[in-house]
Amino acid sequence: MKVLTARRAAGVLALLALAVAGSVIVGLAAGPSSLSPREVVSALLAPETPGAAADIVLRVRLPRVLLSLLVGASLAVSGVLFQALLRNPLADPFVLGVSGGAALGGIAVLSLGSAVGLSHAAVAPAAFAGALATTLLLGLVSGSRASPTSLLLTGVVFNAFASAGIVFLASLAGLSEGAGVFLWLIGSLSNVRADVTGWVALFLFAGLACALPLARSLNLMTLGEEPAQQLGVDVLRVQRVLLVAASLMVGAAVSVAGLVGFVGLIIPHLLRLLIGPDHRLLVPSAALAGGAFLLLCDTAARSLLGGRELPVGALTSLAGGPVFLWLLRRHQQRIFAP
Amino acid sequence: MLLRSLAASLFFALAALPAASELPARRVVSLNPSLTATLVALGASAQLVGVDDYSARQQSAVRELPAVGGLFNPSLEAILGLAPDLVVLVPSAQQRDLRARLEALGVEVLELPNITLAELLASIEALGSRVGREAAARARVREIESAWRAVAAASAARPRVRTVLVLQRDPLYVVGRGSFIDSMLITAGAENPANVFAEPYPRTSLEWLIAAAPELILDASEDSEEPRDYWARWPSLPAVVKGQVHRIAASEVTLPGPFPERALALLAEAIHPAPGRSDP
Amino acid sequence: MSGGPVVLDFQGVSAAAGSREILRGLTLSLHAGEVLTLAGPNGAGKTTLFRVASRVLRPTAGSVSLLGRPLEAFSRRELARVLAVVPQDATIAFPFRVGEVVLMGRSPHLGPLGFETPADLERAREAMARVGIESLADRSVLELSGGERQLVLLARALAQDPRVLLLDEPTAHLDLRHRVSVAALVRELVREGRSALVVSHDLGLAARSGDRIALLRRGELHALGTPREVLTPAHLRATFEVETEILTTADGALHVVPKPPSGC
Numbered sequence: 010m011k012v013l014t015a016r017r018a019a020g021v022l023a024l025l026a027l028a029v030a031g032s033v034i035v036g037l038a039a040g041p042s043s044l045s046p047r048e049v050v051s052a053l054l055a056p057e058t059p060g061a062a063a064d065i066v067l068r069v070r071l072p073r074v075l076l077s078l079l080v081g082a083s084l085a086v087s088g089v090l091f092q093a094l095l096r097n098p099l100a101d102p103f104v105l106g107v108s109g110g111a112a113l114g115g116i117a118v119l120s121l122g123s124a125v126g127l128s129h130a131a132v133a134p135a136a137f138a139g140a141l142a143t144t145l146l147l148g149l150v151s152g153s154r155a156s157p158t159s160l161l162l163t164g165v166v167f168n169a170f171a172s173a174g175i176v177f178l179a180s181l182a183g184l185s186e187g188a189g190v191f192l193w194l195i196g197s198l199s200n201v202r203a204d205v206t207g208w209v210a211l212f213l214f215a216g217l218a219c220a221l222p223l224a225r226s227l228n229l230m231t232l233g234e235e236p237a238q239q240l241g242v243d244v245l246r247v248q249r250v251l252l253v254a255a256s257l258m259v260g261a262a263v264s265v266a267g268l269v270g271f272v273g274l275i276i277p278h279l280l281r282l283l284i285g286p287d288h289r290l291l292v293p294s295a296a297l298a299g300g301a302f303l304l305l306c307d308t309a310a311r312s313l314l315g316g317r318e319l320p321v322g323a324l325t326s327l328a329g330g331p332v333f334l335w336l337l338r339r340h341q342q343r344i345f346a347p
Numbered sequence: 348m349l350l351r352s353l354a355a356s357l358f359f360a361l362a363a364l365p366a367a368s369e370l371p372a373r374r375v376v377s378l379n380p381s382l383t384a385t386l387v388a389l390g391a392s393a394q395l396v397g398v399d400d401y402s403a404r405q406q407s408a409v410r411e412l413p414a415v416g417g418l419f420n421p422s423l424e425a426i427l428g429l430a431p432d433l434v435v436l437v438p439s440a441q442q443r444d445l446r447a448r449l450e451a452l453g454v455e456v457l458e459l460p461n462i463t464l465a466e467l468l469a470s471i472e473a474l475g476s477r478v479g480r481e482a483a484a485r486a487r488v489r490e491i492e493s494a495w496r497a498v499a500a501a502s503a504a505r506p507r508v509r510t511v512l513v514l515q516r517d518p519l520y521v522v523g524r525g526s527f528i529d530s531m532l533i534t535a536g537a538e539n540p541a542n543v544f545a546e547p548y549p550r551t552s553l554e555w556l557i558a559a560a561p562e563l564i565l566d567a568s569e570d571s572e573e574p575r576d577y578w579a580r581w582p583s584l585p586a587v588v589k590g591q592v593h594r595i596a597a598s599e600v601t602l603p604g605p606f607p608e609r610a611l612a613l614l615a616e617a618i619h620p621a622p623g624r625s626d627p
Numbered sequence: 628m629s630g631g632p633v634v635l636d637f638q639g640v641s642a643a644a645g646s647r648e649i650l651r652g653l654t655l656s657l658h659a660g661e662v663l664t665l666a667g668p669n670g671a672g673k674t675t676l677f678r679v680a681s682r683v684l685r686p687t688a689g690s691v692s693l694l695g696r697p698l699e700a701f702s703r704r705e706l707a708r709v710l711a712v713v714p715q716d717a718t719i720a721f722p723f724r725v726g727e728v729v730l731m732g733r734s735p736h737l738g739p740l741g742f743e744t745p746a747d748l749e750r751a752r753e754a755m756a757r758v759g760i761e762s763l764a765d766r767s768v769l770e771l772s773g774g775e776r777q778l779v780l781l782a783r784a785l786a787q788d789p790r791v792l793l794l795d796e797p798t799a800h801l802d803l804r805h806r807v808s809v810a811a812l813v814r815e816l817v818r819e820g821r822s823a824l825v826v827s828h829d830l831g832l833a834a835r836s837g838d839r840i841a842l843l844r845r846g847e848l849h850a851l852g853t854p855r856e857v858l859t860p861a862h863l864r865a866t867f868e869v870e871t872e873i874l875t876t877a878d879g880a881l882h883v884v885p886k887p888p889s890g891c
Contacts, residue, residue: 010726010752010764015742042558061557064583069553096720128571129517180420188550192518199518199552229731231721236714239681240787241707241735286721289742316544316555318518 013287021284025297029078032301036074036308037066041316072201076265077307077321078300079209080198081272083262085299086213088273089280089291090220090255093227094248095157098281102259102273105160105252106167107143111263112193113171113178114139119189120178133205133264140260143167144253196269196322198307205265212261216254217296223247224288231286271325272299275333302329371479372433372455377402378421378445379437381461381603383409385471386435388487388605391478397429423448433477437461461603462547464527468492471605487605494608495534498615502536508618509585510537511561514548514601516568516577519556523549527603528610535615537563553581561586565617567597593617631659633695634822635680635710635791640689641846642672642679649675650846652689657791662813662823664833667843668867673826674715675846677793680824681712694790707735711789713780715796719768725779726764729755732786754785757812759805773800781809785816792816792823798832810836834858834881842866854881 038049044062052058052066087102095104102108115136118127122135150163179190192199220227226247229237238244259273276299277291284290303321306328310319376397377383383402386395392408399421403414415425419441426434426449434449435457436442446456457477459470468488475484510532512522522528522539526547532539540559541549564586566574574594578587586592595617600610635657642650649672657663665673678684679691682698691698693710701709711732719728732754733747743751755761760778763771768779777800784792794813798806806829813823814836827833833840834854842850842862850862858881863871870886 010748011724012727012730012748013742018742040554041552042554059583061560061583064557064581065554068581069557093721098720126571130572188515188518188520197518225734225737228723228727229734231723232719232728232731233714233717235678235681235683236712236717238683238703239707239710239712240731241704243703281722285727286723287727311552311554316549316551318550318552 013285013290018290021290022293022297025294025301029297029301029304032304032308033074033078036077036304037070039308039312040065040070041312041314072206073198073307073311074304076201076206076209077198077304079206079213080262080266080269081276081303082296082300083209083213083216083258084269084273084303085276085295086216086220086292087255087258087262088299089277089288089295090216090227090251091273092277093231093288094251094255095161096231096233097157097161098278099274100161101270102255103168103263103268103270105147105164105256106171107140107147107256107259108263108268109168109171110143110146111136111140111260112268113174114142115193115264115267116175116178116190119193120181130202133202133208136264137208137260140256140264144256144260147252147256148249192320193267195320196267196325197320198266198269198303198310199318209261209265212254212257213296216258217292219250219254220292221289223251224292227251227288227292228286267322269303269322269325271322271329272303275329276302279333372477374429374431375433375435375478376415376426376429376431377435378415378442379418379435380405381605382435382437382459382470382474385474385605386478389471389475389478389480389483391474391480394478396431397426421445427452427454433457435459435474435477462526464530464607467527467603467607491608494611498611499534502534502615502619505536505619507536507538508563509540509559509561510563510565510618511539511541511556511559511586512565512567512595512600514567514597516566516570518550519553520548520550521556523547527607528601531600531607531611531614532618535611535618537614537618557581557584560584562589563591563593563618565593565595565600565614567595567601569597631661631822633657634659634693635824636692637676637679638690638692640676640679640686640691642675642684642686644675644684648687648846650679650686653843653846653848654689655841655848655851657822657824659822660817660820661838662817662825662836664837664840665824665826665843666828666830666833666840666866667849670845671843672846673843674795676843677712677795677824677826680793681710682706704735707787709789710791710793711784711787713784713792713794713797715799716773717776717780722767722769724764725760725766725768725771726751726755728768728779729764729782729786732783735787750788751782751786754782757785758782759808774802774805777801778805778809781812790821792821794823794825796826796828798827798829806832830858830883831881834883858883 038046042065044065048062049066052063056063056067084102091100091102091104092098115132118132118135122131147163179187226242229240229242230244230247234244277295280291280294280298284294306324307321310321310324313319373394374396375386375394377386377395378399380399380402383398383406386392387406387408395409395412397413397415398409400414400417402409403412413429416422423445431454433455436446438458438460446458449456457473459473460466461470468491471488472484475481512528512532514520514522521541522532523544523546524542529539540561544551562585564578574592578584578592581587595613599613633656637653637655640650640653641648667673675684679686693701730743730747730751733743733750737743755764758778758781760782763775768776771779777797781797798809801809810832813825817823825837837854839852840854840857841848842857844866849866850857858873860871860873863869863883872884872886874882874884876882
């Protein structure tokens with residue numbers, strides 16, 4: 010009988026950690042300005058030396074590598090959590106409307122901020138405030154006993170409302186803000202500030218700290234709320250804690266990077282295909298795999314076209330879609346219930 | 348000279364005039380602020396009966412005129428309600444539809460691109476010709492050309508300064524190759540490393556900018572953080588090292604209009620400051 | 628038979644779903660070592676009774692005690708170690724393997740963190756063997772038929788190692804052979820010291836393998852006793868509104884035969 014053992018979990022996680030390390034190396038070494046490996050290494054080893062190489066490696070690439078790891082991890086982990094809580098393998102982190110609220114807040118500042126004297130730095134906090142407000146509203150509207158269906162429907166309504174607001178704001182925006190709005194909607198990691206990176210890390214690790222001990226309960230909850238409760242799970246508490254943790258993770262990630270699609274939906278699926286649905290391994294694996302995936306996509310986004318930069322959200326969809334379809338064909342039965 | 352004739356023929360090819368009368372237009376609607384400003388500068392404001400919202404907001408000379416909508420969504424109804432005999436606009440994806448619909452309704456439309464310097468000069472001449480102010484237009488163009496020659500001569504003797512003009516910080520948009528801003532930079536004595544991008548306003552990455560090592564950064568973004576503080580985050584930039592990071596007002600440099608020599612003077616001052624003057 | 632101590636006791640229990648009252652002042656006791664079958668028309672409150680017993684639903688009136696203690700006195704995990712519910716059906720949306728699902732039954736016995744011990748694995752294997760689904764251990768639950776899924780749910784409940792089993796129509800999707808074997812399994816489990824409350828529509832099977840039968844209608848108890856006492860045309864008419872004939876075969880087994888309505 011094949012079951013998850015500690016040894017197998019450690020093995021998978023070690024492999025994924027290696028993948029992350031490899032991605033970091035690629036991320037630091039690759040870029041539109043051709044730096045030799047030696048230049049990169051010496052910049053890392055002697056950070057105080059002046060010069061363009063140090064600036065590029067330490068103040069452009071390194072912060073972006075870190076941020077893409079954190080954002081990718083946040084999106085993938087929250088995807089796993091939402092899919093488990095909603096008992097729906099097609100849920101993604103944006104489905105409950107939290108990202109819509111974040112987008113509304115961020116785009117409001119993007120479009121109208123300069124008119125009221127707000128600098129670009131205010132976009133991320135505004136987006137996060139939007140995410141928080143939506144999470145609170147979600148909790149209030151759905152009440153204490155929210156079924157997955159009612160949560161999903163509430164999310165649909167929130168997202169529709171947010172989309173309307175965004176379109177309205179975008180039409181008010183001028184040319185230059187319009188580009189910013191577009192990039193935000195598709196997802197881009199070009200805005201990296203040390204302070205926001207810290208927040209993303211905070212909510213990611215706080216979320217993981219909540220989710221890992223509850224991973225076994227999550228397994229049981231996929232059986233249904235009542236069966237899980239009959240097996241000893243405090244379903245209400247698990248739902249509340251993890252919904253909030255996941256929403257905050259998404260909120261932080263989205264307020265920094267915009268609506269980067271695909272990572273939160275497909276990485277959990279891919280991992281389930283490859284390592285099984287046991288959340289004790291799935292949750293930490295999602296963090297590592299999601300981070301590495303987004304890091305590689307972002308590296309490609311900023312390196313492929315010479316001096317030009319693509320938004321990372323375009324690449325996550327382009328890259329991930331075909332890979333997933335291929336895997337899906339090979340393992341058809343194992344994902345969707347008949 | 349050759350450039351101007353080329354530009355003029357370009358204009359005639361683009362602004363097809365189907366059975367248009369030779370009389371100057373008396374009721375003109377302008378859908379672009381730079382065209383509005385040009386008409387006003389040529390002394391034709393009396394012939395303007397309507398402008399776009401942006402012009403109405405920004406230009407005092409036309410504040411009282413009816414506004415027919417934004418730059419990207421002017422109202423067909425409002426335009427028609429003013430019974431214009433000429434509508435002038437700058438080609439854009441959003442207004443392409445509008446031109447066809449106006450022409451189908453029998454309204455004459457003059458489409459005047461103004462991205463390159465040659466196009467800008469051609470648009471001044473085309474407008475002047477169409478509203479009966481040819482002399483004023485030719486005089487304006489001559490002044491612009493002589494200002495250009497003067498600045499070019501002054502900067503010819505000096506070494507070129509590697510300059511990047513940042514239009515927006517995040518996402519990073521810079522002035523690339525082909526726009527009139529680019530030609531101003533070159534004329535004023537700058538070397539524009541963003542010339543490698545064949546687009547007028549390309550989007551690029553920080554990494555590229557750092558590798559390009561500009562000696563002067565002109566920051567036309569509208570962000571409230573001081574350019575000096577912002578760009579100081581990458582201390583290897585020669586512009587940061589030399590203290591050559593300046594804010595310039597986007598409205599004065601990046602918007603095409605009838606007085607581009609003012610922007611040219613501003614840029615020339617930034618690139619090769621006159622001795623004895625402090626930094627702007 | 629019903630002489631053992633009371634393990635699960637419902638005293639005047641009323642319960643509602645939303646604003647609709649489903650159970651009305653129900654009083655019923657399950658004794659150690661017995662199989663008590665609950666029968667009744669749809670909507671009579673049988674599943675609701677299970678939900679009250681497993682503390683998924685709180686009663687609006689009355690009390691429930693388990694093994695002599697009030698139900699509220701148990702912690703969630705304690706309760707799950709003692710009482711197991713086999714639901715009618717379950718759709719699982721994720722590709723867990725049968726072995727993994729059965730192993731989830733061990734969850735109330737595990738520590739807060741950590742993985743299952745070899746002992747837990749052994750229990751799960753035993754449970755699957757008793758139910759007869761060892762060969763399905765590595766199959767994905769998404770690939771199973773309705774009947775196979777039902778057997779998995781039964782094995783999972785067994786893995787919980789409970790004293791009291793609540794089985795909600797455990798043979799609904801099963802073929803004849805499995806119906807017989809599951810009924811025999813339940814008898815075996817009960818002989819080993821457990822107790823079972825079984826919801827079933829199969830009155831004949833209830834008569835053969837159950838110790839007592841309770842007839843429920845509209846949340847109230849209409850009849851309670853041995854099969855011979857309960858399965859009478861009068862009781863069945865009152866409960867199901869159907870005319871029946873009770874036949875006794877040579878081996879002494881009772882069979883309920885519904886009579887078609889007159890005029891057919």
